[in-house]
Amino acid sequence: MSDETYTLKTEDSLLTYSAQAVVKVLDSLTVLAGASYSGTDYERESSDLGPASFDYNGEVSYRGGLTYEFLPGLNGYVSYSESFMPQRRRDVNGTPLKPLIGEQKEVGVKFAPPGGRSLFTAALFEITQSNKPEFDQTTPLGDAYKAVGEVRHRGAELEAIGRVADRWEVHAGYAYLDAEVTRNPEAPEMVGATITYLPKHTASIFTTYEVLEGFSVGVGARYVAAVNTTYDDSIKDLPAYTIVDATASYALRNWRFQLNVHNLFDEKYYINTYETVYYGNVIGEPANVSVSARYEF
Template identity: 40%
Template sequence: MPSATPWQSVTYTGENYGLYLQDQMKFGDGWILTLGGRQDWVNGKSVGYDLYAADPVIDASSDDEKFTYRAGLTYLFANGVAPYASYATSFLPQSGVDAFGDVMEPTTGEQVEAGVKFQPVGWNAMFTAAVFQLTKQNVPTPYGEDPFGPMVQDGEVRSRGVELQATLSISGWNLNASYTYNDVVVTEANPEVPNSSLALGKHPRWVPEHMGSIWLDYTFATGKLAGLNLGGGVRHVGTTYADALNEIANDPYTLVDAVIRYDLSKMWPKMKGVELAVNATNLLGTEYVTCFSAADCKWGAERTVIGTLTYRW
């Protein structure tokens, strides 16, 4: 039997200051230019003790600053079509220390995105399509088999993909649909982490390549069923991996949800603002399992039905 890991308590204290400026300019015949910048200052200190030491076993400080920016250009056609392109950088401080007791480095990133938005004239609808590439450096990831244990940081992780989304409201019908293809791979190893090069070209843990959902509901406006809302939808999550080497795969799963709502004021005018609803998630009781490591797997949420009575004023 392996020896138990000694108990350890780590306390992190830190301060974060930032200044942000953004300007949106319209010029020419339909051009929109958005520019933004942010300066961050972050300092932190991690102090850790274990059961057997009077003095701290971890005593690490960090002091970081970073300027990030974004730029976007959109052209708005008269028919509601709006192609756009954008570039942005990011900075996200990380608290605490890694598995080796070293201060966690801030996560930085760059994103390039291009796409088109379409809002048909006279319609309550929006359709969007976009392609993107996002690269992040110093991305936290579990070290070893314990998914909730000490962390390390990958050298670089790259995401490339497509996002599609549609929303539509017409004659009592409401539609929301989305799909994401997200190809995420480790593109640079961290030379300070043993065996990190083995993860090159692999997918990070628990990140699905395919995700999609569709939801449709209808509200009766007239007749004996006025105030009744019926809705249903489907959610899909693609294959994910529970380990850095992608040897443990979680199967994809698809779940069905549904809802029934009723505005009680349609029957009793004095109950304006009162709504009765019954929500069901995983309506069909689909069984699925998610593994976080070779020794840690959990059943997905079972069928859940919740009734609510809401009053808004």
């Protein structure tokens, strides 16, 4: 066993300026425009790697959007935004990965029927990211990562929130995600591969009912589709799972007492919190109960 000790001291800073404006051009048309500037620098002292200093060029990011009211309560929108985020994860040399740069495009509709009892939304989106981190190996200085050249996420989201009746509320949602590698000069064979640890389908539904004045019960389910754990399918997927939760609450004056039951049927499922098979997968939370009391002043 080696007694050699490694030390690593880092210091990084991020400076951001931003501005945004929302202008109502017409009674039914609203325009959003904004920009931000971010710059970062990094210094390292290491007994093993030696000192180093990195000053990444600053980046200007833009965002904009249009919202149009077609009918009372029915709005359509389009949006575009850019992002620039320095990364704390480092490569095998102790150097931080290049900043994560993103671009998002989205189009959707929102409908709130007159009376304010419900809200329905639908959206299509595309997100492109450069320098997405991926676990590489473990080193004496900690885990090391490498950047995937460029990844793209395309998908759709549906959501419905509302009161079915005076005492009955429902919240339902569904999301579809198609995520793949679109560019990787260091590993061209990865292009077209599905990004790991991202489920293609997720869905949820939760409903609550007020049985008596102040006393409500609820039940719901969450579905997560299977996810792949490697780009080349050399290791089996994490299987899909469905979890059922339940709740009961009672409100009395300024007090609210609540009982939550998670994983009601004790479903056995697996998750990965490190986004790598190096550390393995873990079993999700078994059936458990929590009780809380809250007082509002």
